Amino acid sequence: MAVTGYSVVFLSLFLLALLFSVIPKVLSWNIRRTFDDEGDEAKKALAGNMIPGEVSAAISVAISLYLNELHDQDTAILTIKKVGKSYTPWNSKIYNVINFKGFQR
Amino acid sequence: MAVTGYSVVFLSLFLLALLFSVIPKVLSWNIRRTFDDEGDEAKKALAGNMIPGEVSAAISVAISLYLNELHDQDTAILTIKKVGKSYTPWNSKIYNVINFKGFQR
Amino acid sequence: MAVTGYSVVFLSLFLLALLFSVIPKVLSWNIRRTFDDEGDEAKKALAGNMIPGEVSAAISVAISLYLNELHDQDTAILTIKKVGKSYTPWNSKIYNVINFKGFQR
Amino acid sequence: MDGLVQFLDYSGFSNITPGHLLMILVGMLFIYLAIRFEYQPILLVPIGFGILIGNTPFIEHGGMALGIYEDGSVMNYLYQGVLKGVFPPLIFLGIGAMTDFSPLISNPKLILLGAAAQLGIFMTYIGAISLGFTNPEAASIGIIGGADGPTAIYLSSRLAPHLVGSIAIAAYTYMALVPLIQPPIMRLLTTQKERRIKMKPPRSVTRMEKVMFPVFALLLTGFISPGSLPLLGMLFLGNLLKESMVTKRLADTARNAMIDIVTIILGVTIGASTQATTFLTRSSVLIFILGATAFMFSTAGGILFARFMNLFLREGNKINPLIGAAGVAAVPESARVAQIEGLKADPTNHLIMHAMAPNVAGVIGSAVAAGIMMSFLL
Amino acid sequence: MDGLVQFLDYSGFSNITPGHLLMILVGMLFIYLAIRFEYQPILLVPIGFGILIGNTPFIEHGGMALGIYEDGSVMNYLYQGVLKGVFPPLIFLGIGAMTDFSPLISNPKLILLGAAAQLGIFMTYIGAISLGFTNPEAASIGIIGGADGPTAIYLSSRLAPHLVGSIAIAAYTYMALVPLIQPPIMRLLTTQKERRIKMKPPRSVTRMEKVMFPVFALLLTGFISPGSLPLLGMLFLGNLLKESMVTKRLADTARNAMIDIVTIILGVTIGASTQATTFLTRSSVLIFILGATAFMFSTAGGILFARFMNLFLREGNKINPLIGAAGVAAVPESARVAQIEGLKADPTNHLIMHAMAPNVAGVIGSAVAAGIMMSFLL
Amino acid sequence: MDGLVQFLDYSGFSNITPGHLLMILVGMLFIYLAIRFEYQPILLVPIGFGILIGNTPFIEHGGMALGIYEDGSVMNYLYQGVLKGVFPPLIFLGIGAMTDFSPLISNPKLILLGAAAQLGIFMTYIGAISLGFTNPEAASIGIIGGADGPTAIYLSSRLAPHLVGSIAIAAYTYMALVPLIQPPIMRLLTTQKERRIKMKPPRSVTRMEKVMFPVFALLLTGFISPGSLPLLGMLFLGNLLKESMVTKRLADTARNAMIDIVTIILGVTIGASTQATTFLTRSSVLIFILGATAFMFSTAGGILFARFMNLFLREGNKINPLIGAAGVAAVPESARVAQIEGLKADPTNHLIMHAMAPNVAGVIGSAVAAGIMMSFLL
Numbered sequence A, B, C: 001m002a003v004t005g006y007s008v009v010f011l012s013l014f015l016l017a018l019l020f021s022v023i024p025k026v027l028s029w030n031i032r033r034t035f036d037d038e039g040d041e042a043k044k045a046l047a048g049n050m051i052p053g054e055v056s057a058a059i060s061v062a063i064s065l066y067l068n069e070l071h072d073q074d075t076a077i078l079t080i081k082k083v084g085k086s087y088t089p090w091n092s093k094i095y096n097v098i099n100f101k102g103f104q105r
Numbered sequence D, E, F: 001m002d003g004l005v006q007f008l009d010y011s012g013f014s015n016i017t018p019g020h021l022l023m024i025l026v027g028m029l030f031i032y033l034a035i036r037f038e039y040q041p042i043l044l045v046p047i048g049f050g051i052l053i054g055n056t057p058f059i060e061h062g063g064m065a066l067g068i069y070e071d072g073s074v075m076n077y078l079y080q081g082v083l084k085g086v087f088p089p090l091i092f093l094g095i096g097a098m099t100d101f102s103p104l105i106s107n108p109k110l111i112l113l114g115a116a117a118q119l120g121i122f123m124t125y126i127g128a129i130s131l132g133f134t135n136p137e138a139a140s141i142g143i144i145g146g147a148d149g150p151t152a153i154y155l156s157s158r159l160a161p162h163l164v165g166s167i168a169i170a171a172y173t174y175m176a177l178v179p180l181i182q183p184p185i186m187r188l189l190t191t192q193k194e195r196r197i198k199m200k201p202p203r204s205v206t207r208m209e210k211v212m213f214p215v216f217a218l219l220l221t222g223f224i225s226p227g228s229l230p231l232l233g234m235l236f237l238g239n240l241l242k243e244s245m246v247t248k249r250l251a252d253t254a255r256n257a258m259i260d261i262v263t264i265i266l267g268v269t270i271g272a273s274t275q276a277t278t279f280l281t282r283s284s285v286l287i288f289i290l291g292a293t294a295f296m297f298s299t300a301g302g303i304l305f306a307r308f309m310n311l312f313l314r315e316g317n318k319i320n321p322l323i324g325a326a327g328v329a330a331v332p333e334s335a336r337v338a339q340i341e342g343l344k345a346d347p348t349n350h351l352i353m354h355a356m357a358p359n360v361a362g363v364i365g366s367a368v369a370a371g372i373m374m375s376f377l378l
């Protein structure tokens, strides 16, 4: 079983790798087609989806911060996350309207 | 069954409607009695529990905002909600006192 | 059973009291040893772990606030609590790095 | 070598059927609709993904306990919350804690629209019987016309557990499609002049009334239709937690963490219950057809009753019949539809505040209807 | 026509009894007390509403599975968390994550007051036996004197499941009424001079001590009274999650979402378990009477033991006996009462910080007592 | 007097064994490591405290139902979530909602490292068989090499429920010790020059790709290894909830309240399952030894396969083999280790972004492996 098992793990992750090597090409082909008549700018945007140097630098900074375990960052990010959306089918935007009215009273 | 069923649904919601047509009258009779010797002002307040025109306008604005799905509003409201109260029987206000002390140290 | 039961309750809480009468002494002995060559300042800090007068005053203020049930306080404290840490083994600091990158884009 | 054969026997490739493929496409469609058009994403994403999980082909009863219908599988354990009827009341608890009944309290006569718009439930019940469904099955199918997911799941789990999946999927599908289903009927059954009726702004409501509402509404509906207690008990409890103002933390948890956890598990198991091997039957097709008619009848019931009420109301107090359509429930989609259709007739006429009254009344109405049908059929 | 008859048969109007009406009034009273006076609203609102749900009259065992005592009803499923003893430990987990044991660590001798104030448990046990209750019933009734809801529910679910409802209702009622029950006893058993005793400000406590407390307290109480492990294990786990500082997110969830969800379900099912048809018995009345005496004995035990300790303490170290009353538990109500009574005797004497020590010790004390009674009676 | 004897009989002092004492020390060690060094505190604190709870000596089957292996005890009820395999998928749901698969999507060939690093699973399986374990036991022990707690618990609960405790403890222990286990192997199997390889910054990933990933990854892994569906179905559902952007509230709850609740209960019951009377066996010792070798083989597998891939990759595209070690999973510890080792070789070479790809692929890899072993052995 061991050999078959290990092979199947490889097989499935290999197919996954293959699939996600192909998908971006298909997608970007679609995007390219869409943007075709919008000219150079769109192409530049496409070419530019490598992360540029300054960002890499920023990442390095981030990593050093992380290795020094500065938790302030942690905090900031979580705060942003907390501001969530409400339960759509029920209270959603319509109820906001009602709430809004409440504030005016 | 269909006819009986539909009728009973009507019946129960009709009674509910009836009940909540009566309750405000009973309540406001109580309030009126309470405020009786406080004179005109109380009566004015009672008369004024129709939503005035400016508020209706505000609601309209809110609705257009909503139809354009401006999520910022969403955010603001939820943030307000998040600021909640603690578990009363256990940590409640007494523990706050202790916490408060902690801040002074 | 009643007598045995009540006695055992006393016994177990008595042992707990005894234990936590001893532990701080053992701990502070350790701390004292550690700080020994750091001189007077450390000793002063140790001596000072009685809550001073100003703090007691602050507590009194807090209690009056509490007895008047000012909920604003409540609010403030909970807000502080909400700013929490993320699930360490999985998204922790490493993911923050990735998030951080996201902000730069 | 044997190993490889066994591996292939167990893999999806050996067990796939056209039904599986069809359902996988349906699952992907649900996810697409949810993400692309934001149609009820909170429900359609978990349901859609559940359809994918349930229709990945595997050997059932092969010892691995993967299928939702196999004893001892994880999906089966989670599905018990649906089958035993526990999840719908918990969802109602959360919904109660997020619902504001003020529009209904401030204008009680609009409650009746929430009763009238249950017409589809009973019409479809008759229709389903004539198509050969048993009484309990027909009632469960009819409840789709209540346009309320938890009520539909609760009633069908009690009366016809084998149909829970199809009924739930049909209910949620049509609830997502309310913006397509209702407008034609609304235009057909109303005149341009009626659609322009402006209604008086609702009066504001006191805290006392808001606190009394869940208490008295529970007693009244509970006395008349005890079968609706599991649903309405929790709905009104949630609402009291919200309106009492002294249990804010409980209300917050009920309408956030608790309802979210239940929604995810409910959605994914309802989705997975559409396993092609048991789901793709003639019944499921009929249920989809009957469900559509149920929604149409309910919509019509609400609108026509509003027009009927107008016969007795004096000028200035008349009801815009568009808000009758909101009585089906499908909160808040159908109230939005009323608003949008109203704006089409008169761009200054905002109906949404008024439409919320029959909208939330429609939730109560269908739960009462479910309770009555249970008392007749159990 | 038959339909209408059947509908009426099933409705509350056919099945109502005076008992139902009485309980409905009790439920409304609970809700009123909770909202109007903010007496323990977190518990009284769900319990009060649960009483309404449980006492809406319906046909039991009529096939609809509505009652909390009927197999297959939603309420019955939710009630399992009470009957199987699972909810109380989960609530203790959350309570542990919100409790600060510092006052107790900084002045360990005050722990003894939390032992003394369990007197009512054992006195009431003897009283209940003499009134004809069985041993396990008497122990469950006695634990009301522990003034701690989860402990009372846990012990009675193990020893006398048929009394869980009455015992829980009695315990929560008297916990809400602590501001009325304790002050007369406190004034009776102390002199004005004693009530004016000022205590030294507690020393501050290190993080190391706070972390060690839950670990050693678990081992000590667990060795002496293994029966208290389900409750105290969770209480101290919650406290370690809080004090370790490295598991903040777990502590936050335990003291918010988790405890809230359990509290709602526990409250509403305890309330619903007071169904008039099974609840209104001679036992329930006796339990209410015995419960009141249990609270009084416990209060007296704490106060008198404080005075006894003062015999051995030198001037300046004496204990204000008012804080002995806080040893009953009923966190934090009885500590508040000690504070208020102290202020009456001397408006500059704030006892609340000191009262918290016996207060939280009283929680440990009653759980230990529960464990011991289980080891004797199971 | 009899009472005192009975009390002593039931107390921990009468029932203690050297095994209990040993396990209590282990529990305290876990808590110490978690708090002092922040080694996986989210798991080690509840597990460590669970060990204390489970090893407080009590009379088993003495009627009090305290032990985790006794029917009717609270611990036993909570432990069902482990035994029935329900908790691991729920934890995967939360993990999916917090995992960012972008690094993997942007450089798909790194996925293969997550396959290679499952080597230890299968090597250990062979080793365990040769030591006399049965096939299902050996597979459960092997999965420790997957370096993924929920997967290990899920597989062993299905194949060898009597070993769940030891396997889970071993897996979490070695996951906490990854910073000690992996570096020597990494230095042994790579040259200084290899450790200095710089990799190209990953491309950014579109939202569309992120949404498609969970859907297609589910279908692909589900078709090949249906046994992995309970785990990967939930993992990818959680991820879709996160990436779809329209179900933010569900994702938030899944990765906060829900996963926290399950983590606490899972941790404390896994800990308590190490009750000395059933846990301290020759098997447990062997499992600990085999587990260590599993981690080493997996680490080596990842590194060596990276070097193998480099044979086919042109200059500038080569993989730094240190990130192969991150393929074992143990998210995110092993990715951190790769980063730290990389910095030692070249202080300007940040590998962490690249290491996350095999790291999360390793989670998928071990779940697929678990599914395959189930299809062979059930």
Ligand code: NA
Pocket (backbone or CB within 6 Å): D117, D118, D145, D146, D147, D148, D327, D328, D329, D330, D362, D363, D365, D366
């Ligand atoms: Na409806």
Ligand code: NA
Pocket (backbone or CB within 6 Å): E117, E118, E145, E146, E147, E148, E327, E328, E329, E330, E362, E363, E365, E366
């Ligand atoms: Na107590």
Ligand code: NA
Pocket (backbone or CB within 6 Å): F117, F118, F145, F146, F147, F148, F327, F328, F329, F330, F362, F363, F365, F366
């Ligand atoms: Na792995």
